[in-house]
Amino acid sequence: MAKFAYFDCLSGIAGDMTLAALIDAGADQEQIQAALCSMGLPELKLETQDVKKCGFRALYLQVKHPPEHAHRHLHHITEMIDSAGEIDDQAKELAKSIFQHVAVAEAKVHGTTLRKVHFHEVGAIDSIADIVGVSVAITSLGITAAMASPVPVGSGQIVIDHGRVSVPAPATAEILQGVPLAASSLQAELTTPTGAAIIKQLATDFGPLPPLQIESIGYGAGTADFPEQPNMLRILIGQRGELDTSEQQSISEFRQPTVIQSDSVAVLETNLDDASGEQIADCVNRLFDAGALDVTQIPCIMKKGRPGVVLSVIAPPELSSKLETVMFRFSPTIGLRKRICQRSLLPRQTITIDTPWGTIPAKSVQISAHEQRIKVEHDDACRMADQHDLTPESIRHYAEGVALSDNERVEPV
Known part of the structure; x- marks a missing residue:
């Protein structure tokens, strides 16, 4: 029977705390x-023991393994998961979705692509064990829906591989x-970051404990001790009654990693029927120089049947006054329309691609969590093609193929 889980994140959430709590709630540690x-990973061992946190019992979990220093990429971890014979397909998909949250965040904060991002702490054996172990536990317990309390991240500063940073760490903030x-x-x-990715994938809602017929409770201990409160994660599992259609789906489908972002832009428009092409072109160039994100010219028919142009400018809201001045000074308009619009956009960044003819800049756009x-x-x-007597299309084909895959490259001709 499908079960519901509530994550009580009084002291936050980490991968080892989550796995310990699920084992404490009934997941089979041997499985x-x-x-x-x-x-x-035959040398990996899970060790658990009861500990006290501010006088309350909780299960503490450690992942024992030989020392290693490798930094894995996402595709290495995916291959490890896919090759595992003792993990069912549902748990595999859940684990890969959790890792995807981390990969998207790490790629963004380090300014690289999903293919090239290193996983640092998340690529370490103990974090792989936490994420995959949680996925196996969730599916084996029959949990198909979950929600959580609002998540505390702490405060202050910590030291990571890249030096001292504020809490929450950059990747954690991105995921959350x-x-x-x-x-x-x-x-x-x-x-x-591991705990953030787990709760981002599992929880479809956040708030106080809902009506629930509790069947088991697990307590997972964190490593640190706080005098103010017990450092542990509590997971309550049971029946919530009739679930709506969305809650009857597989939990791996609940919160697919999303990369769509949103912001606000100013849109400035004016209709011109008394400007020459040279005057409009000059105005467009000045608008770009002043910080416009995009400028378009839309042919139109104005009053008295005269042909005209709708000059439309998209810009950061803080630059709208500056761009208004440009439009009034360098076009014949005597009035314009302006509005603030919400914009949905995909993350993008400029990257450089190594080719046999040197490096070439490119734009990397994240279409979804699994596609770029x-x-x-x-x-x-064109510049590179002219220098090496090649065609621009072959240069683009080769460079874009290198960026997307290290295995399938098409030699330019």
Whole structure:
């Protein structure tokens, strides 16, 4: 029977706390151990023990393994998961979705692509064990829906591979976009990137404990001790009654990693029927120089049947006054329309691609959590093609293929 889980994140959430709480709530530790070993990690061992946190009992989990220093990429981890014979398909998909949240966040904060991003702490064996172990536990317990309390992240500063950063760490903050956060005065990192990715994937709602017929409760202990409160995660599992259609889906489908972002832009427009082409072109160039994000010219028919142009400008709201001045000074308009619009957009960044003929800049666009688009600008391709007696299209084809895959490359001709 499908079950519902409530994550009580009083002291945040981390991967080891979550896995410990699920084992404490009834997940089979030996089954999880076997699943992890089948990923090609035969020396990995899960060790658990009862501990006290501010006088309350909780289960503490440690992942034991030989030392290693490798930084894995996402595709390495995906291959390990897919090759595991003791993990069912539902748990595999859930684990890969959780890792995807981390990969998208790490790629953004480090200015790279999903293909090239290193996983640092998340690529370490213990974090792989946490995420995959949680996925196996969730599916084996029959949990198909979950919600959580608002998530505290802590405060202060911590030291990571890249030096000292404020809490929440950059990747954690990226992952937790859209997740309600709870205030905490504790000077510590309460929520880790692994924990953030787990709760982002599992929880479809955040708030107080809903009506629930509790069947089991698990307590997972964190490593640190706080005098103010017990450092542990509590997970309550049971029946919530009739679930709506969305809650009857597989939990791996609940919150697919999303990369769509939103912001606000100013849109300035004016109709021109008494400007020459040269005057409009000059105005457009000045608008771009002043910070316009985009400028378009739309042919139109104005009053008295005269042909005209709608000059439309998209700009950051803080630059709208500056761009208004440009339009009034360098076009014959005596009035314009302006509005603030909400804009949905895909994350994009400029990257450089190594080719046999040198490096070439390109735009990397994240279409979804599992798909990206690479675009080499035509002017850049032309410059490289002219220098090496190649065609621009072959340069673009090769460079974009290199960025998307290290395995399938088409030699230019």
